[in-house]
Amino acid sequence: MPKTITAPPVPPALSHRVYESHLVELQIELVKLQRHVIAGGRRVLVIFEGRDAAGKDGTIKRIVEHLSPRETRVVALGPPTEREQRSWYFQRYVPHLPTGGEVVLFNRSWYNRAGVEHVMHFCTKAETEEFLETAPNFEAMLVRAGITLIKYYLDITKHEQKRRLSDRRRDPLSQWKLSPIDAKAPKLWHGYSEARDKMLERTHSVAAPWTVVRADDKEHARLNVIRDLLWRLEYPDRHHRLRRPDPAVVFPYDQSCHEGGLIAPGSVSCRGSCGELPRLDLDETIRSRLNAVFVSLEEKGETNHVDGRNGLFGPGRGCHAHLHGDAGRGFVVDASALNLHAWRPTIRAKSLSF
Numbered sequence: 001m002p003k004t005i006t007a008p009p010v011p012p013a014l015s016h017r018v019y020e021s022h023l024v025e026l027q028i029e030l031v032k033l034q035r036h037v038i039a040g041g042r043r044v045l046v047i048f049e050g051r052d053a054a055g056k057d058g059t060i061k062r063i064v065e066h067l068s069p070r071e072t073r074v075v076a077l078g079p080p081t082e083r084e085q086r087s088w089y090f091q092r093y094v095p096h097l098p099t100g101g102e103v104v105l106f107n108r109s110w111y112n113r114a115g116v117e118h119v120m121h122f123c124t125k126a127e128t129e130e131f132l133e134t135a136p137n138f139e140a141m142l143v144r145a146g147i148t149l150i151k152y153y154l155d156i157t158k159h160e161q162k163r164r165l166s167d168r169r170r171d172p173l174s175q176w177k178l179s180p181i182d183a184k185a186p187k188l189w190h191g192y193s194e195a196r197d198k199m200l201e202r203t204h205s206v207a208a209p210w211t212v213v214r215a216d217d218k219e220h221a222r223l224n225v226i227r228d229l230l231w232r233l234e235y236p237d238r239h240h241r242l243r244r245p246d247p248a249v250v251f252p253y254d255q256s257c258h259e260g261g262l263i264a265p266g267s268v269s270c271r272g273s274c275g276e277l278p279r280l281d282l283d284e285t286i287r288s289r290l291n292a293v294f295v296s297l298e299e300k301g302e303t304n305h306v307d308g309r310n311g312l313f314g315p316g317r318g319c320h321a322h323l324h325g326d327a328g329r330g331f332v333v334d335a336s337a338l339n340l341h342a343w344r345p346t347i348r349a350k351s352l353s354f
Contacts, residue, residue, distance in 0.1 A: 007261040008248035036235035041100035050154030053164035076107040114199040139208035154215040193266020210253035
């Protein structure tokens with residue numbers, strides 16, 4: 001059985017003055033680090049992934065703000081061209097890899113194939129599966145070639161995502177960040193959650209492990225990502241008082257992170273009278289109909305989040321599934337109320353507090 005991790009409390013919010021003071025101190029350390037990277041001809045690649053509005057742009061902006069633009073590049077590729085679509089999937093990213101003395105930051109990366117492309121049906125399931133199989137090998141090859149590869153996943157709650165997207169729509173200076181895909185993100189929350197969980201599990205490796213960032217608080221997320229970078233990469237004259245990253249904000253990925261609330265809710269835990277229930281592999285037709293029911297519940301406001309991925313219910317009557325919500329409430333659903341054979345699922349739910 002995997003160990004259960006209990007999420008530590010998120011640190012209290014910082015005042016703007018304190019935040020700016022810490023940020024300047026860390027940016028000075030980043031300049032020292034880059035000087036060492038240039039002198040040693042090192043190649044550093046940092047990947048930032050996360051949900052829409054998770055804070056990737058802002059975090060990258062604070063990292064590169066005072067670095068040399070000649071040796072620092074931010075890569076944020078648009079949709080692939082027709083020629084790129086006919087090429088090896090990783091090929092379009094290879095020209096952007098760092099050369100000696102460079103720090104390159106990917107604002108989204110090849111992991112689009114496991115996230116937005118998969119959820120929005122821009123690629124086939126076979127293409128997604130092939131990516132999940134080959135990505136760890138591709139990254140291991142980069143590491144063996146001498147590239148320092150660091151991967152961050154910025155994780156936020158559904159409530160925070162909705163708030164940030166709403167702020168973008170009202171702010172005329174931030175509307176360039178909005179896209180048709182962003183507008184669909186809240187409605188596809190459980191789909192993105194499933195894609196996130198599968199991506200982290202399948203592509204977390206010894207050569208290229210994932211680091212998760214709890215990013216509901218932008219200021220703490222930015223400061224702790226920079227601290228994590230500074231402690232991962234050795235450089236001379238590091239300040240003797242440089243703090244370690246807060247483990248309540250930045251931590252290595254582990255499957256048990258889901259159970260302790262370290263990763264924003266997006267999965268369903270299934271329990272019956274005999275404890276954990278085995279997975280129930282549903283065919284695509286049934287699973288899609290289940291998903292439609294759960295989305296309908298969510299849109300009616302009957303729960304903050306439900307997830308209809310396969311493995312939801314165990315066999316037999318009387319089995320129950322706890323559907324966890326973002327705001328600390330949920331529902332118990334009677335599995336026997338789902339008439340899978342008739343494909344007319346109905347749900348009897350009662351509100352719980354936990």
